[in-house]
Amino acid sequence: MAPHPTRVGLVFGGASGEHAVSIRSAQTVLRGLRSGTNAERYRVSCFYIDRCGGWWPEAVATAVLERGLPADADALAGQPQPGGFRGFPEGALEMEVWFPVLHGPNGEDGTVQGLFTLMGVPFVGSGVLGSALGMDKQAMKAAFAAAGLPQVPYACVEASELDATHPGAQEALLERLESQLGYPCFVKPANMGSSVGISKAGDRAALLSGLELAAGLDRRLVVEQGVKARELECAVLQRRDGQGDGLSASVLGEIRFDADWYDYDTKYSDGLSHTVIPALVSEAVSARARAMALDACRAVAAGGLARVDFFYDEATGSLWLNEINTLPGFTSQSMYPMLWEASGLPLPDLVHELVLGAGRSELRMNVEGTAA
The missing domain is CATH 3.40.50.20 (Rossmann fold)
Known part of the structure; x- marks a missing residue:
């Protein structure tokens, strides 16, 4: 039966x-x-x-x-x-x-x-700790730094530092960010994804505007130094039958776009960006990124699934960890399912693996025992 x-x-x-x-x-x-x-x-x-x-x-x-x-x-x-x-x-x-x-x-x-x-x-997906660390960019970056993973220079900001009733403090904040990071830089709410609330600043006025925009969405902000680099992504899956912790990495993909940067509209509007899978990088770069993707998951205690994003400077060979997403998008334009498709795991098999990874032993036996 x-x-x-x-x-x-x-x-x-x-x-x-x-x-x-x-x-x-x-x-x-x-x-x-x-x-x-x-x-x-x-x-x-x-x-x-x-x-x-x-x-x-x-x-x-x-x-x-x-x-x-x-x-x-x-x-x-x-x-x-x-x-x-x-x-x-x-x-x-x-x-x-x-x-x-x-x-x-x-x-x-x-x-x-x-x-x-x-x-x-x-x-x-990830448990409470992995989800919380992966979501909050301040905590995530601190975990990456503790693990010795390379990142672009960044600064953490609290929304209270923008208090207009204390113009001296606001001025000091802007001077600190200019000194630490310079222009261009990117301002991000710490707890949003899909590029929501992110802005690029090329001068002080744009920086202040970006900080105010992000502060309207989150009290914790991150400002990152802008770099001229390619954007690479890697999908991670935790397999129940894998070796060690079961984490495995997909082939790399690359996001290409004509916009100034990869904002929300570019990300989710047809025709404004396209993906290259597998990414056209050397095997050595691919191996470095895939290994770093697994290290990033371990640094924040992420499990189940994740998408890990990188900046790659082809001229210098520098590879920086950008962020981890512990519940990546599954839309028709999302990299996570496309990367696994290119790695030999089509969508029905991928979601089956994800449910298996969520299950207790009796659940897993039940699912696997169903007629194939």
Whole structure:
């Protein structure tokens, strides 16, 4: 008698600036979980988190995925508005494993991972520590520095340093950043992804404007020295049957674009950027980056899956670690699934591996025992 399909809870949306990207990622993950033999292995239920943090049942989640747009007032008409997490919707407690497809705060930062941990239900991706360290760029960079991993020069800033009632302090901050980093530089909120809230500054006015923009999204900021470099990316997967900690790295990919830098619009608009997979670099550079990607995961205690980004200066051979993303995008333009596809692991196999990595031993036996 074949084992019953494993109940997988796919949760997406979220109270984050990356809400719309999460919906597009969830569409891809759902397609993978329902493709081929996965349709026999898994029974997937979808749950939607609205922009206020309220959890909604499968009927609402399905409608959002079909439209590909956040739920509006009409979609939620006649239903209670929870406003933040007030308990699970119908059917959620029946899930045997959770697959969070949540980008940014309140989903990628250890919060929902803590919820699943308290429930004692396995979930895809990093745990609380790895998620929190990977999300906060200040903490992430400190962990990378402690591990001796190369990074471009950077500075940490607190939003309170921009207090306009203390112009002397603001002036001192700008002078410090100019002295440490110079121009151009990039200003980033510490706890956002998908290039949300990031700006490039070429002078003091743009730097102050960028700091104010980022401070509107997060009280913790990071400013990085701008470098002229190629942008390389590597996908990491933690396999249950792997050697050691099971971490394995994909082939490298490269992001190419005509814009001044890789901002949100360039990242998610058709035709404004393209990928080169595998990246056209030497085998030696590829090996260095792939090894560094695994070291980056270990430095922040990341597991399950991650995408690690690099800056590569071809003229000098310098390779800098940019950042790690512990819940990378799964949209049609996202590097993570494309890198694994190029490494011989198509989408249905990839999401199957991810669910296996989330499971307890009895769950893994159940999934693997399903007819292939």
